[in-house]
Amino acid sequence: WGRAYVDGSNKTVAGWAAGDEWLAEIVGQFHKVGIPVVYEDTPALFPDAYPMTDCALYYGWYAGSVTGPFARPDFHLVPGAIAVHIYSFSASTLRDSNTNWVASLVSKGAAASLGNVYEPYLQLTSRLDTFNDRLLHGFTFAESAYMATPALSWMSVMVGDPLYRPYASRLQIDMQGQSAKNASDWQMYREFAVKNRTCYTKPDDIVRVVLEESDAWLKLNKPKRALDLVRATLRNSPDMSAAPLLKNLEGKATSQASVTPTPTKP
Known part of the structure; x- marks a missing residue:
């Protein structure tokens, strides 16, 4: 289907470290099920010219404006891609693909994304590690997002088909393949x-x-x-x-x- 790209920020300041911990956990989740993943864990984001080809999954933070490969006119995610970038106002508007992240990711082909309409504070932001784990275990987009959201009627917004289920059978297939090969x-x-x-x-x-x-x-x-x-x-x-x-x-x-x-x- 494609590859995963995870972009950490290496933030160690109190109150910020949790975001990088979520992303590091996601990398481990991909490793366990055999999904190829590129992990950028320096303070810099993926550079503009980075060859982010066959991108089916993207998780990253922390930039206010779309940057890196996502800012290129020729960049497109693969069909069915899920892409999320942690930012306080990532979904403040969905009508301008040049503003913030969610609208831009959708315009680049994302089938599903999570965001915030206003400052949620990191502690009340959707837990991306939980979200990704639930997707990998066959839950729908709506179920995964709901289980990852620590507070309802707050600032979180989910964009995508609520019944989208990208990993309905992947874990079972991969585990059988690994078991057969020992x-x-x-x-x-x-x-x-x-x-x-x-x-x-x-x-x-x-x-x-x-x-x-x-x-x-x-x-x-x-x-x-x-x-x-x-x-x-x-x-x-x-x-x-x-x-x-x-x-x-x-x-x-x-x-x-x-x-x-x-x-x-x-």
């Missing part, structure tokens, strides 16, 4: 990334799947494989738009490699 949660994800990296020819597409595969190697506790892959890509294209994301991943892999014990021969 594979780890990450095996199918890694195989997908490897397959796509070898069949894509456009540099932007290659970079995107390199990010996915490298992240998978880190989760498999094989940082050396991730480090080799990231550094090779940076050597070939040091000035690419996704270079900051690759360098951030390089730092994570380096840090993990420094604490990963080297197996000893028996």
Whole structure:
């Protein structure tokens, strides 16, 4: 169907950290069910030229105006996409696709989105980790949004078909496939990334799947494989738009490699 993109802000100030915690939890949820995900967890948002292709799921924060790939005239989400950006006034109007987030995401092809008509305060904002978890478990858009909303008749608004159910059977299919192969949660994800990296020819597409595969190697506790892959890509294209994301991943892999014990021969 497509890929997931999650854009954190690395906010650690008291009262703000919860938003990044929700997004980090969403990344873990995608990993468990084998959905390819690109996670941007630096204070910067996805850059304008980032190759956000085949975007079926997007969660991010925190910008007042539409930015990054979403601001490009040629950008479109895949049919049926779900896209949400946390912002206090993200749904203050639905009539102007150039204002705030919800209207713009819908104009770019989102089938469903969540937003706020006025300042909700983060504690009363819809919990995106709960929302995504319920979707993955087969609940409808309305059910998932309702369970994720901590306060009714407040500032939250849901835009989309209330009966939309994008994951009616996906979890069951994926779990059966993994059980049949007796594979780890990450095996199918890694195989997908490897397959796509070898069949894509456009540099932007290659970079995107390199990010996915490298992240998978880190989760498999094989940082050396991730480090080799990231550094090779940076050597070939040091000035690419996704270079900051690759360098951030390089730092994570380096840090993990420094604490990963080297197996000893028996």
